[in-house]
Amino acid sequence: MSSTAPLHRPEPISDHHQVAAFDSGVPPLNDFLSRHALANHQSGSAKTFVATTDRKVVVGYYSLSASQVLYADAPTRLQKGVARHPIPVVLLARLAVDLTWHGKGLGSGLLKDAILRVLSAAEGIGVRALLVHAKDDRAKAFYLHYNFEPLPGHPMHLVLLLKDARRMIE
Template sequence: MRRALANQRSGASRTWVVADDAGGIVAYYASATASILRETATKRASRNQPEAIPAVLLARLAVDSGHQGQGLAGALLKHFILKALEVSSIVGARVLLVHAEDEEARAFYLHHDFEPSPIDGLTLMRVIKDVL
């Protein structure tokens, strides 16, 4: 979380937080603009796109272990997608992008209609217009 705060202050990313009644952080995500090279993107994402495909990156999504299983990750992902739609209408972006930390995280994103990169199964993306 310290890194997220430093990145927020420097403008490198934006962080959204879920807090409990006592003000403790129970979940958060960080997002940023990014790009992905065409050869690392899915066929659908790379079709008719420049070499560097514009993206909105879900840089980090975390839920405290004591609050897992309550739907917070899914709710934060939905919030990220809604914010990414806003961003893409202003700056232009083709895909939502995430780098899954492990196979469990990969399964979570696959369940939410993200598709793996053909060269890196832990890099997943979803074409933004498919969300609309």
């Protein structure tokens, strides 16, 4: 598949999206998309959004779900101004780009789209931050580049406060 094909803005996954050829280079991310993303989306446990070509071939995706960070595990900035209860966040459960699209800005575009969706949701529900569980050091470096910060004691779990996300998007 050519990485010059026009792409469509990420949309909710459906059964008309072609996922079989997707290869991010990370088997668990490929497996989730092909075997679990649609069912999880339909059940409401994780909402998956896909970037596609004109032929509905998926070339990138991300999944979001509700989550929380324990107050004791949160960085000081996330704790500020809240009671000592679990802090509501949205988990960016997965973000993956097909190998043919690596290095072309699609990952950044998917992250921006995810942030915009979370900011929109935060207008109607309590959300303090976007949380990711980086799978490896390369993924961690990607999120650190966008000002995510590690949770104390959990260096592969990173958060982006929504106030920082708003500034990033503006």
